[in-house]
Amino acid sequence: MGRKTTRQTDIAQGLHYIDPETGSVIPPVVASTTFARDEQYQLVGGHRSYSRDHNPTFDLAEQMLSRLEGGHEALLFSSGMAAAAAVFQSLKPGDHVVYPKVMYWGLRGWLLEFAERWGLNLTPFDATDPDDLHRRVQPGVTRLVWIETPCNPTWDVIDIEGAAELAHDAGAVLAVDSTVATPVLTRPIELGADIVMHSATKYLNGHGDVLAGALVAKEDSELWRDVKTHRAETGAIPGSMDAWLLQRGMRTLFLRVSHASSSALAIARHFEGSPALASVAYPGLESHAGHEVAKRQMHGGFSGMLSFLVNGDEHDALRFVSRCQVFIRATSLGGVESLIEHRYSIEGPDSPIPKNLVRLSVGAEHVDDLIADLEQALR
Numbered sequence: 001m002g003r004k005t006t007r008q009t010d011i012a013q014g015l016h017y018i019d020p021e022t023g024s025v026i027p028p029v030v031a032s033t034t035f036a037r038d039e040q041y042q043l044v045g046g047h048r049s050y051s052r053d054h055n056p057t058f059d060l061a062e063q064m065l066s067r068l069e070g071g072h073e074a075l076l077f078s079s080g081m082a083a084a085a086a087v088f089q090s091l092k093p094g095d096h097v098v099y100p101k102v103m104y105w106g107l108r109g110w111l112l113e114f115a116e117r118w119g120l121n122l123t124p125f126d127a128t129d130p131d132d133l134h135r136r137v138q139p140g141v142t143r144l145v146w147i148e149t150p151c152n153p154t155w156d157v158i159d160i161e162g163a164a165e166l167a168h169d170a171g172a173v174l175a176v177d178s179t180v181a182t183p184v185l186t187r188p189i190e191l192g193a194d195i196v197m198h199s200a201t202k203y204l205n206g207h208g209d210v211l212a213g214a215l216v217a218k219e220d221s222e223l224w225r226d227v228k229t230h231r232a233e234t235g236a237i238p239g240s241m242d243a244w245l246l247q248r249g250m251r252t253l254f255l256r257v258s259h260a261s262s263s264a265l266a267i268a269r270h271f272e273g274s275p276a277l278a279s280v281a282y283p284g285l286e287s288h289a290g291h292e293v294a295k296r297q298m299h300g301g302f303s304g305m306l307s308f309l310v311n312g313d314e315h316d317a318l319r320f321v322s323r324c325q326v327f328i329r330a331t332s333l334g335g336v337e338s339l340i341e342h343r344y345s346i347e348g349p350d351s352p353i354p355k356n357l358v359r360l361s362v363g364a365e366h367v368d369d370l371i372a373d374l375e376q377a378l379r
């Protein structure tokens, strides 16, 4: 490649991959778990010995992730949870961690339990109060600031640049769960983050058929080396076929995210002020508390995720959900098929999520069909 091309072009062409032996423009799936040695007992293929740590099918997906996030190095994991857990399990008992009160439900639940057993010292902060993070970070004490933006499922926006400054002034590391924003819209490393985490199950793969996670590091560090050792030793990795499907899915990431973002904005605008709704939560709306920060750190859209707060209680919310015919009633997000979910029913009575909140993941369908479906269901 003589000319420097944009991320979109590089990703669409799988970093301009061409197999040197066959000329194929798509890489092979290497299924082997082990790698041969020669008579001198040297590895025939260079450094690879066993696929828990050295799977060649990971190479292109990891290089694409580094390119997407502008990072030093990327690692694939078996799920988003495994990727996040690798960061927390690389901390030491007694380490202080600050995390948002509202965040991906599964991770918050695991973190609270794990911290108790591992002896991590956790402090939650309120992402809706711009000064609260400042109050919770302890200079010289805090080791990790974990944030998620936009935050699931209220889509609160956290100022990444501000969080990075607070974390670094205190001597802490900033990690960002950027699953919802995707590297198409936000690049946390450019804004000062040290580690970016993704549930690659969602937008990165984008087709609802792979469970995977990823971490991308800004630079090499002691924590990052511990994360790498952790993955190599515990084997929290996807299989070859899943890694291969992920590089395939990522090739259309820019198209999918830009379509989903523009449809989500159209839906949010269409239904804002609807008499059937108490409010619409979407960072792309001027009425959203995080809109100004979102405009600064999200480029080209505000993601395909939004929530409706229906007028009424959980029964009204569930009635609305039950009438949808195009939106599919299912959990997860970031796929080409639009999903609708009543989060409170999933999370249960301990959930901080309002009972009238309905979460929408906007897919690749025609936006007119999605709007018509929501309209008939709200009527």
Ligand SMILES: *Cc1c(COP(=O)(O)O)cnc(C)c1O
Residues within 6 Å of the ligand: 079, 080, 081, 082, 104, 106, 107, 148, 152, 177, 179, 180, 198, 199, 200, 201, 202, 211, 212, 213, 333
């Ligand atoms: C889904 C999700 C996760 C967990 O990822 P899995 O791949 O399901 O393990 C973490 N964070 C966010 C924001 C998610 O949406």
